[in-house]
Amino acid sequence: MRKQLPPEMLARDSRFVRTSIMDQILDPRNRKISERTIGPAKLAPGRPASADRARNLMHGIFTGEIQALEGAGRTAFDFDETEAPFALKLDMARQCWDEARHVEISIKLGEWMGTEIGEFTEATFLYEAACAPDPVLRLCGVNRALEGLAIDVFNTMKEFGDVSGDPVLEFCEDWMLADEVTHVKMGSDWLRRLTADDPERRERALDFQRTVDKLFSLGGFRGETEENPIHLARKMREMAGFSTTEIDEIAELSELARAEGQAAVEAAGSA
Amino acid sequence: MTVVSIVPELFTLIEFDAERIKEIASEVAKSLAFPSDVDVHIEVDEVLPAPLNSSQADYLGGRAELWFTGGAFEDTHKGRHIDEVLARCGLGEALLRVKDRISGGFEDAPNDSEISERQRALWDAYADGRLTRLEGFVVREPRRRYVYRLECGFNDVADAAYDQLWASDATTWADLLEIEARLMEADPTERDAKPSARRISLRQTQ
Amino acid sequence: MSDPFKPRPAFAPWDRRELPGLFDVEESARRVGAYKWIETRLFEALGGWIATVPELDVKMILGRHCYHHAWHAELFDKRLPELREMNTDRLCAPANDAMEEFVEALREPDAPELTIEKLVGVFRVLIPRKIAAYTFHLNGTSRVTDAPTERSLEFILQDEWNDWREGEMLLQSLIDTPEELERAIRRQHELEAIVVRAGGITGLGTIGATTEVEGAGV
Numbered sequence: 001m002r003k004q005l006p007p008e009m010l011a012r013d014s015r016f017v018r019t020s021i022m023d024q025i026l027d028p029r030n031r032k033i034s035e036r037t038i039g040p041a042k043l044a045p046g047r048p049a050s051a052d053r054a055r056n057l058m059h060g061i062f063t064g065e066i067q068a069l070e071g072a073g074r075t076a077f078d079f080d081e082t083e084a085p086f087a088l089k090l091d092m093a094r095q096c097w098d099e100a101r102h103v104e105i106s107i108k109l110g111e112w113m114g115t116e117i118g119e120f121t122e123a124t125f126l127y128e129a130a131c132a133p134d135p136v137l138r139l140c141g142v143n144r145a146l147e148g149l150a151i152d153v154f155n156t157m158k159e160f161g162d163v164s165g166d167p168v169l170e171f172c173e174d175w176m177l178a179d180e181v182t183h184v185k186m187g188s189d190w191l192r193r194l195t196a197d198d199p200e201r202r203e204r205a206l207d208f209q210r211t212v213d214k215l216f217s218l219g220g221f222r223g224e225t226e227e228n229p230i231h232l233a234r235k236m237r238e239m240a241g242f243s244t245t246e247i248d249e250i251a252e253l254s255e256l257a258r259a260e261g262q263a264a265v266e267a268a269g270s271a
Numbered sequence: 272m273t274v275v276s277i278v279p280e281l282f283t284l285i286e287f288d289a290e291r292i293k294e295i296a297s298e299v300a301k302s303l304a305f306p307s308d309v310d311v312h313i314e315v316d317e318v319l320p321a322p323l324n325s326s327q328a329d330y331l332g333g334r335a336e337l338w339f340t341g342g343a344f345e346d347t348h349k350g351r352h353i354d355e356v357l358a359r360c361g362l363g364e365a366l367l368r369v370k371d372r373i374s375g376g377f378e379d380a381p382n383d384s385e386i387s388e389r390q391r392a393l394w395d396a397y398a399d400g401r402l403t404r405l406e407g408f409v410v411r412e413p414r415r416r417y418v419y420r421l422e423c424g425f426n427d428v429a430d431a432a433y434d435q436l437w438a439s440d441a442t443t444w445a446d447l448l449e450i451e452a453r454l455m456e457a458d459p460t461e462r463d464a465k466p467s468a469r470r471i472s473l474r475q476t477q
Numbered sequence: 478m479s480d481p482f483k484p485r486p487a488f489a490p491w492d493r494r495e496l497p498g499l500f501d502v503e504e505s506a507r508r509v510g511a512y513k514w515i516e517t518r519l520f521e522a523l524g525g526w527i528a529t530v531p532e533l534d535v536k537m538i539l540g541r542h543c544y545h546h547a548w549h550a551e552l553f554d555k556r557l558p559e560l561r562e563m564n565t566d567r568l569c570a571p572a573n574d575a576m577e578e579f580v581e582a583l584r585e586p587d588a589p590e591l592t593i594e595k596l597v598g599v600f601r602v603l604i605p606r607k608i609a610a611y612t613f614h615l616n617g618t619s620r621v622t623d624a625p626t627e628r629s630l631e632f633i634l635q636d637e638w639n640d641w642r643e644g645e646m647l648l649q650s651l652i653d654t655p656e657e658l659e660r661a662i663r664r665q666h667e668l669e670a671i672v673v674r675a676g677g678i679t680g681l682g683t684i685g686a687t688t689e690v691e692g693a694g695v
């Protein structure tokens with residue numbers, strides 16, 4: 001089996017349809033929609049199209065879990081023990097089991113929410129972060145940035161389950177949250193251990209993490225106001241080992257990404 | 272034959288064909304035995320993508336006034352393109368509800384912009400149940416059930432009401448209000464009574 | 478109640494554990510090192526394959542099994558220093574060249590159409606071989622002196638049986654046509670041929686046989 005499997009080679013059955021993030025960015029509706037008042041973006045019953053937005057988000061979580069499973073598996077395989085120590089590989093194998101459970105949970109939750117596998121398209125950006133050639137970059141991009149985002153997403157979904165009185169959604173998100181906190185911690189631990197004597201490598205990894213964090217805050221997707229569909233889960237992030245300064249930094253990045261997204265939309269409109 | 276008109280006649284942001292939507296609407300009207308002397312006017316808001324799926328169906332001034340977000344008809348695999356199966360179903364639900372308003376026991380129902388999400392969820396379950404029993408409509412029942420539960424509650428009373436509505440061919444607005452009262456008793460969680468996903472809020476510009 | 482101070486036999490009548498066992502410390506460590514090596518190569522391969530199989534159920538099962546074998550590797554890794562092997566990497570090695578060749582062949586399939594080949598290697602060749610080797614160790618070692626290894630092997634064998642059953646059922650559900658059956662048999666034959674030359678996962682004498690095998694490259 002080859003080492004380093006590119007995203008386009010991810011194996012899927014015929015139900016899955018791949019999409020590119022560029023299609024979403026270049027959608028001519030973006031500029032127009034930003035001129036609308038469509039009400040608070042936060043999910044809640046009675047809010048604009050909450051059910052379909054939650055179903056769509058849940059499907060995104062499902063495909064994200066598949067890619068997290070695949071990414072952890074590849075990190076266990078792609079490197080020899082000089083690059084990825086035995087104990088790191090064991091952690092990645094453990095993460096495979098956890099992510100496999102998350103895929104199972106997501107499928108059952110999807111069914112519960114009336115969604116079919118493959119009903120919505122799949123973007124592969126999570127796995128793309130798991131293709132970095134340095135395992136420390138993978139751990140920062142995936143475990144710290146993206147699984148940090150997963151904490152925010154699951155927490156938001158858990159709250160949505162709570163306010164809508166959905167016992168299944170709340171139950172499942174709570175369990176997945178517990179696992180993700182562990183995965184983020186794994187990322188932080190390995191970052192510290194593998195770069196203890198290599199500050200340059202550490203900085204490269206943190207830079208990669210910032211890039212991924214910013215990408216996923218695009219257009220105000222994540223933030224701390226009612227206008228952000230996904231909320232920064234400060235308490236859970238603290239449990240996962242993020243410092244207050246680090247969380248503040250992500251909040252700032254999110255705000256910056258929102259402003260840049262807005263500017264890009266306006267620029268595209270006047271071009 | 273039902274006269275159908277549509278706005279916009281030319282879509283510029285998405286790849287929808289207005290003529291094709293009119294054709295589908297005519298076919299749907301025919302299969303629902305929609306009164307042929309009632310004109311149908313459709314407005315599709317092409318700015319709003321999936322999953323901002325929403326619609327309204329009113330009977331105003333002797334005409335069926337339908338409004339949809341583009342997302343309501345959008346192919347979930349191919350953005351900005353129409354999914355005709357979805358469009359047929361959405362038009363079917365809307366025209367059935369207008370038919371209800373004309374002479375199906377919903378004559379005194381308020382306009383869609385004035386009814387709550389919960390009332391709407393009840394009515395949609397009633398409409399979709401009937402649609403599944405007709406030829407040519409693919410109703411995604413599990414989705415409908417989830418939308419319904421989200422607005423009406425995750426409990427046995429709500430589920431029983433859903434099954435009742437789904438199987439019914441003769442529910443009235445008064446029946447809906449009676450069911451709504453039952454649901455309130457089973458799940459008194461306060462919900463936003465305003466129909467926020469609708470045309471008025473979504474079409475406003477800043 | 479009987480007198481608590483009355484001397485009783487140190488071993489209950491039903492405790493038939495005996496001294497000595499088949500393996501001294503050195504041999505037990507050599508075997509445990511080979512076990513750790515094969516479990517590690519296996520969990521890496523399962524991890525790598527997750528992204529290459531299109532079947533969703535197989536993908537998830539590989540994820541789960543990947544961790545099982547990683548845990549086995551971890552148990553063996555922890556046992557090595559207790560067997561006077563402080564450098565846990567030294568004995569973490571293939572038993573012979575043929576075993577190395579076997580693992581290379583086992584991990585070779587990559588394409589999404591080759592799920593049967595991937596699974597046959599694991600569930601019809603390697604796992605049965607592991608069950609045999611671990612059972613032999615369990616039955617042959619002194620259950621008094623090598624009790625910590627025994628305890629780990631008991632847990633591990635339970636996993637191996639369960640995983641084998643699940644994998645075998647997956648294969649039975651994937652093999653529908655004469656061509657698929659042919660692929661499965663051919664694959665099993667290819668890999669078995671190498672493992673026969675290797676003599677099993679700890680080499681010659683894996684399950685007690687002592688006949689020299691030609692070409693094992695020991």
Ligand SMILES: [Fe+2]
Nearest residue numbers: 065068099102
């Ligand atoms: Fe996960």
Ligand SMILES: [Fe+2]
Nearest residue numbers: 068147180183
């Ligand atoms: Fe995770």
